[in-house]
Amino acid sequence: MDLEKLLSDRLAPAFAAVAGGPVDPLVRRSPRADFQSDAPLALARRLGRPPRDVAAAVLEHAVLDDVCESAEVSGPGFLNLTVADRTLTDLVAGLVGDARLGVPPTAAPQTVVVDYSAPNVAKEMHVGHLRSTVIGDAAVRLLDWLGHRVVRVNHLGDWGTPFGMLIAHLADLGEAEAAHELSMGDLDGFYRAARAKFDADEAFRERSRQRVVALQGGDERTLRLWRLLVEQSERYFLTVYDLLDVTLTEDDFRGESAYNDLLPGIVDDLDRLGLLVSSGGADCVFPPGFGGRDGEPLPLIVRKSDGGYGYPATDLAALRQRTGELGATRLLYVVGLPQRQHFAMVFAVARAAGWLCPPAEAEHLGFGSILGTDGRMLRSRAGESVKLVGLLEEAVARATDLARARNPELDAEAAAEIGRAVGVGAVKYADLSTDRRKDYVLDWERMLSLDGNTAPYLQYAYARIRSVFRRAGTDARRDAPIVLAQPAERALTVELLGFGAVVAEMERSLDFHQLAGYLHRLATTFNAFYERCPVLRAPDELRESRLLLAELTARTLRQGLHLLGIRTLERM
Numbered sequence: 001m002d003l004e005k006l007l008s009d010r011l012a013p014a015f016a017a018v019a020g021g022p023v024d025p026l027v028r029r030s031p032r033a034d035f036q037s038d039a040p041l042a043l044a045r046r047l048g049r050p051p052r053d054v055a056a057a058v059l060e061h062a063v064l065d066d067v068c069e070s071a072e073v074s075g076p077g078f079l080n081l082t083v084a085d086r087t088l089t090d091l092v093a094g095l096v097g098d099a100r101l102g103v104p105p106t107a108a109p110q111t112v113v114v115d116y117s118a119p120n121v122a123k124e125m126h127v128g129h130l131r132s133t134v135i136g137d138a139a140v141r142l143l144d145w146l147g148h149r150v151v152r153v154n155h156l157g158d159w160g161t162p163f164g165m166l167i168a169h170l171a172d173l174g175e176a177e178a179a180h181e182l183s184m185g186d187l188d189g190f191y192r193a194a195r196a197k198f199d200a201d202e203a204f205r206e207r208s209r210q211r212v213v214a215l216q217g218g219d220e221r222t223l224r225l226w227r228l229l230v231e232q233s234e235r236y237f238l239t240v241y242d243l244l245d246v247t248l249t250e251d252d253f254r255g256e257s258a259y260n261d262l263l264p265g266i267v268d269d270l271d272r273l274g275l276l277v278s279s280g281g282a283d284c285v286f287p288p289g290f291g292g293r294d295g296e297p298l299p300l301i302v303r304k305s306d307g308g309y310g311y312p313a314t315d316l317a318a319l320r321q322r323t324g325e326l327g328a329t330r331l332l333y334v335v336g337l338p339q340r341q342h343f344a345m346v347f348a349v350a351r352a353a354g355w356l357c358p359p360a361e362a363e364h365l366g367f368g369s370i371l372g373t374d375g376r377m378l379r380s381r382a383g384e385s386v387k388l389v390g391l392l393e394e395a396v397a398r399a400t401d402l403a404r405a406r407n408p409e410l411d412a413e414a415a416a417e418i419g420r421a422v423g424v425g426a427v428k429y430a431d432l433s434t435d436r437r438k439d440y441v442l443d444w445e446r447m448l449s450l451d452g453n454t455a456p457y458l459q460y461a462y463a464r465i466r467s468v469f470r471r472a473g474t475d476a477r478r479d480a481p482i483v484l485a486q487p488a489e490r491a492l493t494v495e496l497l498g499f500g501a502v503v504a505e506m507e508r509s510l511d512f513h514q515l516a517g518y519l520h521r522l523a524t525t526f527n528a529f530y531e532r533c534p535v536l537r538a539p540d541e542l543r544e545s546r547l548l549l550a551e552l553t554a555r556t557l558r559q560g561l562h563l564l565g566i567r568t569l570e571r572m
């Protein structure tokens with residue numbers, strides 16, 4: 001059990017007695033004691049009593065003697081709690097034998113669909129797809145580890161009118177040449193060439209239009225060319241996933257086209273439910289509460305005036321399939337914040353149609369942009385959006401150079417391994433360690449630095465512990481008693497006991513910067529411990545205890561980084 005929970009469980013009945021009803025004790029880490037509870041303040045307002053009196057009354061009712069060394073009213077009316085050393089050593093001993101490090105599997109497993117990555121066929125993945133892929137992968141890893149049934153969905157953009165032009169271009173090039181170009185990963189080049197012809201050449205435009213009609217009509221030859229485009233793009237995306245070290249596989253592709261057959265039914269059912277409004281020849285739903293700039297109601301267009309279905313219709317069909325056929329009760333969409341309104345409207349329409357009802361809920365995990373060091377949207381020198389692979393390759397090259405510079409004896413293979421784990425880890429960590437709703441600056445120096453809230457800092461802390469064990473020539477003795485001789489040992493123990501609470505909190509929030517912040521605190525606390533408390537040179541009893549604390553730290557760092565999709569290294 002983690003400490004927050006232990007203290008909450010002890011305080012809750014006392015609060016209930018004072019309040020005459022349940023109150024969340026709001027236990028959190030405190031700069032003044034180990035933990036504090038802020039709940040007396042709000043309760044006092046509610047009861048119209050002085051906060052310090054309320055806090056004192058809660059203390060009177062609370063049974064804390066056996067777990068706390070001290071519990072006192074502080075400031076305007078907080079409770080400051082200092083945990084007894086005995087409690088710490090008992091709890092940490094429980095962690096030692098626990099492969100899950102104090103994180104129990106969920107008691108209520110759900111089917112969760114995570115919609116993420118979702119690049120577009122015959123288009124380069126850009127940094128927005130990087131964010132979606134990295135955040136989605138972390139969500140999948142966490143929820144899976146907690147015991148949920150997780151369905152990964154890569155909602156590939158593989159349908160729509162641009163495919164007419166792409167297929168026409170493909171047909172012009174010849175299949176072999178087109179496959180060659182696409183397999184080189186030059187998706188944007190292919191797209192641009194098609195676009196240029198489309199803009200310049202009326203005959204090509206006409207061929208493109210015919211291809212759209214043929215594609216929608218199920219013409220076998222056109223479909224084959226379309227499939228070639230999709231397959232080549234998928235193959236390329238898989239190489240990016242491999243480099244990025246994420247858990248997405250080819251089985252997870254479920255592109256927009258997968259819902260084509262369901263689209264007419266969506267429109268019919270919305271019509272039957274009386275939700276459909278014809279507006280300018282298009283079939284629309286006007287979910288209440290959505291207005292344009294002038295306050296006029298905003299439509300979700302489910303069938304365009306030309307009879308075609310678009311992005312919103314596909315998302316409605318996908319949602320309905322997820323709650324219906326897949327039986328999902330939690331739907332997550334890891335997509336940039338510019339699509340916030342789109343998802344809010346899709347969810348509203350789905351609710352109105354009865355396709356999204358409790359206990360099922362949908363959530364848009366929106367994220368901000370990646371900026372260059374100039375504070376503007378990240379762009380290549382030519383002013384185009386930055387290619388994701390280029391960015392990853394640069395990270396790996398930089399990290400490999402840094403590893404070699406730090407350790408000139410490193411052989412090429414070892415340097416490459418370190419460069420890859422650190423470079424890719426740094427990119428992912430830079431993303432996951434900031435609140436995802438915010439924009440962040442891609443700053444190579446900062447994210448590859450061995451100091452600060454970075455992947456290399458955490459990876460280095462881990463490797464450092466592993467080197468202690470190489471020198472010790474043995475593992476930690478699991479049954480060794482933990483001795484809290486120094487404040488630094490105590491501080492490390494308190495930190496180690498906090499992993500469960502952080503993970504539990506993230507199950508709901510999926511705010512990975514909190515896990516990152518925790519891991520950074522843990523590594524910092526470990527480094528302070530390691531500076532002050534000799535391990536291998538300590539007398540036997542202390543040595544065993546400190547080895548055990550070091551081992552627990554390594555396991556926690558490794559598990560935490562693993563949840564973020566970041567590799568640890570035995571040496572760096």
Ligand code: ARG
Nearest residue numbers: 115118119120155157315335
């Ligand atoms: N392909 C889209 C894009 O690149 C993202 C799709 C997100 N997922 C969804 N279900 N709409 O912007």
